[in-house]
Structure formats: structure tokens, C-alpha cells
Amino acid sequence: MKTWFLLAAMVFSTVLGDLLQSVEMKRHGEIKEFDPRRLGRVLAALARKKFLILAVALMAVSFFAFMTLLETADLSFAVPASAATLVFETILAKVVLKEEVDSRRWAGACLVAFGVVLLAR
Amino acid sequence: MKASERLGPKTRVFTVVVVLSNALGNFALASGMRNRTTASALDYLAAIFSPWVSLGILLLILWLLARMALLSWADLSYVLPVTSLGYVANALIGRWFLNEQITPSRWAGTLLIVAGTVLVGMGTPRSDRL
Numbered sequence: 001m002k003t004w005f006l007l008a009a010m011v012f013s014t015v016l017g018d019l020l021q022s023v024e025m026k027r028h029g030e031i032k033e034f035d036p037r038r039l040g041r042v043l044a045a046l047a048r049k050k051f052l053i054l055a056v057a058l059m060a061v062s063f064f065a066f067m068t069l070l071e072t073a074d075l076s077f078a079v080p081a082s083a084a085t086l087v088f089e090t091i092l093a094k095v096v097l098k099e100e101v102d103s104r105r106w107a108g109a110c111l112v113a114f115g116v117v118l119l120a121r
Numbered sequence: 122m123k124a125s126e127r128l129g130p131k132t133r134v135f136t137v138v139v140v141l142s143n144a145l146g147n148f149a150l151a152s153g154m155r156n157r158t159t160a161s162a163l164d165y166l167a168a169i170f171s172p173w174v175s176l177g178i179l180l181l182i183l184w185l186l187a188r189m190a191l192l193s194w195a196d197l198s199y200v201l202p203v204t205s206l207g208y209v210a211n212a213l214i215g216r217w218f219l220n221e222q223i224t225p226s227r228w229a230g231t232l233l234i235v236a237g238t239v240l241v242g243m244g245t246p247r248s249d250r251l
Contacts, residue, residue, distance in 0.1 A: 071158065074221040104241075
């Protein structure tokens with residue numbers, strides 16, 4: 001039971017974190033400045049974005065959930081099971097971010113979903 | 122990016138570093154966390170500063186940086202499929218070094234996830250077409 005709760009917490013925080021990160025980085029616009037001296041200013045501007053701060057916090061939540069999951073769960077279960085994020089992220093990329101998802105990617109997401117179901121047995 | 126550039130020595134080295142740092146980082150983290158009980162923030166601090174867990178965290182930081190660097194010149198459609206081999210490495214490490222039992226359905230699940238990740242990566246638009 002605890003395993004499933006931790007896995008759900010890890011997957012949920014990764015998915016939400018990636019989604020917020022993608023929204024905020026797109027809103028910021030393409031990063032074209034890679035001069036180390038001016039990169040600091042880009043980073044400073046990014047550090048003030050609320051969604052991005054939240055995304056980093058969610059990454060931390062995800063990592064601590066993973067750490068805790070490893071206390072009891074097998075590594076050979078925990079790591080592939082975390083691939084469930086790919087399924088939810090594909091759906092949310094289509095629904096929330098309005099990205100184009102071609103049939104090959106849908107097929108890939110379905111294979112991952114079946115794989116996670118098999119792990120759960 | 123042309124296919125000939127894709128497998129230059131730099132790309133090969135970074136690919137190996139990405140796969141190995143992820144697999145070894147997970148292994149170190151799992152070794153350090155196994156049979157621990159973290160109930161408070163203090164428990165987490167103690168865990169983080171234990172040798173295995175801190176080694177795991179350092180390797181996972183290396184993984185993140187190496188993957189970011191690799192993605193700065195290599196296509197995601199190369200990086201995603203090739204690094205999904207990490208799932209296989211991970212399963213072998215679990216079996217050989219952590220004495221985990223990998224049932225046939227767990228192997229099948231892991232391989233399906235690798236296949237799915239490869240398919241998703243193949244569907245990724247090439248960056249030069251964006």
C-alpha cells in the first residue's frame with residue numbers, strides 16, 4: 001500500500017513538475033543567450049518565475065518519494081515503474097499543451113502503459 | 122544534425138556516461154536506502170549524508186548534467202531510445218548486486234517500457250526541422 005502511495009506521489013509530482021516547467025519555459029521564450037556572463041541574467045530572470053520555482057520544488061518531492069520508495073521496493077520495480085510518467089505526460093502534452101502527438105508516440109505510450117501494468121503483477 | 126556527426130566520439134562518451142551514471146547512481150541510492158526507515162526530516166538528513174546515498178546523489182547530479190549537455194547537441198530521438206537501455210542495466214544491477222528476483226512478467230514489463238520509450242523517441246521531430 002505504502003509502495004503504491006509513494007509511486008503515485010513520485011509520478012504525480014514528476015508529471016506536474018514537467019508540465020509547469022514546459023509551460024513556463026515556453027512562456028519565457030527560446031533561450032538564445034549562452035554567453036556565461038549574460039547567462040547569469042537569464043538564470044536570475046528564470047528564478048523569479050512562479051511556475052518554475054514550483055516545478056523545482058516538485059522535482060525535489062519526486063526525488064524524496066523515490067528515495068523513500070527504495071527503502072522497501074526493489075530497484076528493478078521502482079525505476080521502470082517511474083516510466084508511467086511518460087504515459088501521463090503524453091496525454092497532458094496533447095490536452096493541456098496542445099502539442100501534436102503522432103500515432104507512433106501514442107503507440108509508444110501504450111506500450112509503456114502495458115509494461116507498467118506487467119510490473120505491477 | 123547529420124547521422125555521421127551523431128556518433129562522434131564526444132557523443133559516444135557522453136552516452137556511456139549518461140547510461141552508467143544513472144544505473145550506478147540508482148544502485149548506490151538503493152543500497153543506501155534499503156531497510157532504512159525515514160520518519161522525520163532528521164532521518165532524511167542522516168540518509169542524505171550517509172556514504173552510499175550521497176554517492177548516489179552525486180552520480181545522479183552527474184547524470185543530469187551529462188544528459189543536459191548531450192541534449193544540447195544530440196537529438197532527443199537519439200538520446201531517448203539509447204538511454205532507455207538504462208532500464209535493462211538497472212534490472213541487471215537489481216538482480217546481480219541487490220539480489221532482487223526478476224519474475225518473467227517483470228522482465229516483460231521492463232522490455233515493453235524500453236520498446237515504448239524507443240517508439241516515443243522515434244516520433245520526436247528532429248531538432249533541425251523545428
